[in-house]
Amino acid sequence: MTAEATKVQIVEAADRLFYERGYEHTSFADIAAEVQISRGNFYYHFRTKDEILDAVIRRRLETTQAMLDGWEAEGAGPVERITSFIQILIVNQTKIMAFGCPVGTLTSELAKLGHPSQAGATGLFSLFRHWLARQFGLMGRDGGEADQLALHLLARSQGVATLASALRDKAFVEAEVQDMCAWLSAQVPVPTHLQ
Amino acid sequence: MTAEATKVQIVEAADRLFYERGYEHTSFADIAAEVQISRGNFYYHFRTKDEILDAVIRRRLETTQAMLDGWEAEGAGPVERITSFIQILIVNQTKIMAFGCPVGTLTSELAKLGHPSQAGATGLFSLFRHWLARQFGLMGRDGGEADQLALHLLARSQGVATLASALRDKAFVEAEVQDMCAWLSAQVPVPTHLQ
DNA sequence: AGAGAATTCGGACAATTGTCCTAATGCTGG
DNA sequence: CCAGCATTAGGACAATTGTCCGAATTCTCT
Numbered sequence: 001m002t003a004e005a006t007k008v009q010i011v012e013a014a015d016r017l018f019y020e021r022g023y024e025h026t027s028f029a030d031i032a033a034e035v036q037i038s039r040g041n042f043y044y045h046f047r048t049k050d051e052i053l054d055a056v057i058r059r060r061l062e063t064t065q066a067m068l069d070g071w072e073a074e075g076a077g078p079v080e081r082i083t084s085f086i087q088i089l090i091v092n093q094t095k096i097m098a099f100g101c102p103v104g105t106l107t108s109e110l111a112k113l114g115h116p117s118q119a120g121a122t123g124l125f126s127l128f129r130h131w132l133a134r135q136f137g138l139m140g141r142d143g144g145e146a147d148q149l150a151l152h153l154l155a156r157s158q159g160v161a162t163l164a165s166a167l168r169d170k171a172f173v174e175a176e177v178q179d180m181c182a183w184l185s186a187q188v189p190v191p192t193h194l195q
Numbered sequence: 196m197t198a199e200a201t202k203v204q205i206v207e208a209a210d211r212l213f214y215e216r217g218y219e220h221t222s223f224a225d226i227a228a229e230v231q232i233s234r235g236n237f238y239y240h241f242r243t244k245d246e247i248l249d250a251v252i253r254r255r256l257e258t259t260q261a262m263l264d265g266w267e268a269e270g271a272g273p274v275e276r277i278t279s280f281i282q283i284l285i286v287n288q289t290k291i292m293a294f295g296c297p298v299g300t301l302t303s304e305l306a307k308l309g310h311p312s313q314a315g316a317t318g319l320f321s322l323f324r325h326w327l328a329r330q331f332g333l334m335g336r337d338g339g340e341a342d343q344l345a346l347h348l349l350a351r352s353q354g355v356a357t358l359a360s361a362l363r364d365k366a367f368v369e370a371e372v373q374d375m376c377a378w379l380s381a382q383v384p385v386p387t388h389l390q
Numbered sequence: 391a392g393a394g395a396a397t398t399c400g401g402a403c404a405a406t407t408g409t410c411c412t413a414a415t416g417c418t419g420g
Numbered sequence: 421c422c423a424g425c426a427t428t429a430g431g432a433c434a435a436t437t438g439t440c441c442g443a444a445t446t447c448t449c450t
C-alpha cells in the first residue's frame with residue numbers, strides 16, 4: 001500500500017479513537033490495532049503522538065470547512081443554513097449522547113493537558129464562529145452583533161452536547177433544539193415598513 | 196497525623212488535580228507529591244485510584260449541596276438565588292477560563308473512559324438540576340416546566356464554561372452572564388391582574 | 391517507660407507508555 | 421531477473437503507571 005493511503009487510514013482511526021476515548025487514553029497500540037498495522041510501522045509515518053494529533057486536527061478542520069461550504073452551496077438562505085448547524089445535535093445524536101461534542105471535549109482535554117495544539121483545536125471553534133457570524137450578517141445583523149449571536153449559539157449547542165452526554169436524555173436534546181430554532185426565528189429583523 | 200486528616204488532605208489535593216489536569220492525567224505520584232506523602236503511604240488510605248475518585252465525587256457532592264443550602268438560607272427570593280448560580284461563571288471566572296467547569300469536564304472524561312463512577316459525577320448535575328427546578332417552582336412554574344427551565348439554564352452555563360476555556364474571552368463570559376440574567380427576569384410570570 | 395496499635399516509608403512488581411532501531415519484505419524501473 | 425527504494429514487521433529502550441509488601445517510625449494507653 002502507498003504511504004499516503006496508510007497515513008490516511010491511521011489518521012481516520014486516530015480521529016475516531018480520540019473522539020470516543022479521548023486523546024490521552026488512546027495509545028499507539030490502540031490505533032495500530034485498529035488499522036491492523038505493526039506498532040513499528042507507526043514510527044515510519046508519524047514520529048510522535050503529537051504529530052498524529054496535529055494531523056487529526058488538520059483533517060477535522062478540512063472536513064468541517066467542507067461541511068460548512070456544503071451548507072452554503074445548497075442555495076438556501078442563512079436561516080436554513082443556521083438551522084442545519086443546530087440540527088447537528090439531532091443528526092449526530094447517538095454519538096453526542098455517548099461522547100459529547102468532538103470539538104468541545106477535545107478542547108477541554110487539551111486545555112487540561114496544557115497541550116501545544118490547543119490553538120489548533122480552538123481553530124475548529126473559530127471555523128463555526130465565523131461561518132455563523134457570516135450567516136447572521138446575511139440576516140442583516142452588523143458585524144459585532146453577528147459575532148455575538150454566533151458565539152451565543154455556539155455556546156448553547158456546546159451546553160446541550162455536554163448535558164446530552166451526561167443525562168443521555170433524547171427528549172431534552174430535542175426540546176433544546178426546538179428552542180434554539182425558535183430563538184433563531186426571533187432573530188430575523190422585522191422589516192422597517194412593518195415596525 | 197490522624198488517618199482521617201491525611202485522608203482529607205489526599206482528597207482535597209486529588210480534587211484540585213483532577214479538576215486542573217483531568218482524572219487520568221493525574222497520577223498517584225502527583226497527588227502524593229502534592230500532599231508530601233510517600234507513595235507507599237497512599238495504599239494505606241486508598242487501595243485504588245477509583246476509590247480516590249469516589250471520595251472526590253462524594254466530597255464534591257457535599258460541598259455543592261452545602262453551597263446550594265447556603266444560597267437557600269440567605270433569605271432572598273428564588274430569582275436572587277438563581278442569579279447566584281449564574282454568577283458562579285463570574286466568581287470562578289479565572290479557573291473556568293483555564294480548566295472549564297469541574298462538573299462538565301469530569302463527566303465528559305468519565306463518559307469517554309466508560310468509567311463506573313459516571314453515575315456519581317452525573318449526580319452533581321442532578322443536584323443543580325433539582326435545586327434550580329425548585330427555585331423555578333417557587334417562581335410559580337409547575338413541575339415539568341420548572342425542570343425544563345432548570346436544564347435549560349444548566350446547559351447554557353455549561354456551554355459558556357466550555358467556550359470560556361476555549362476562547363479565554365472575559366467579555367464573552369460577561370455578555371453571556373448578562374444575557375442569562377435578562378432571560379431569568381423574563382421568566383418571572385406576569386401577575387394575573389396585569390395581563 | 392514500654393507494649394501494641396496506627397501510620398508512614400522506601401522500594402519492588404508487572405504492565406503499559408511513547409519512542410526508536412534494525413532487519414525483513416514488497417514493489418518498481420532497467 | 422535484479423538493484424534500489426519504499427514500506428513494514430518485530431522487538432528493544434527507559435520511563436511511568438497502578439498496585440502492593442515488609443520494615444521502620446510514630447503515637448497511645450497503661
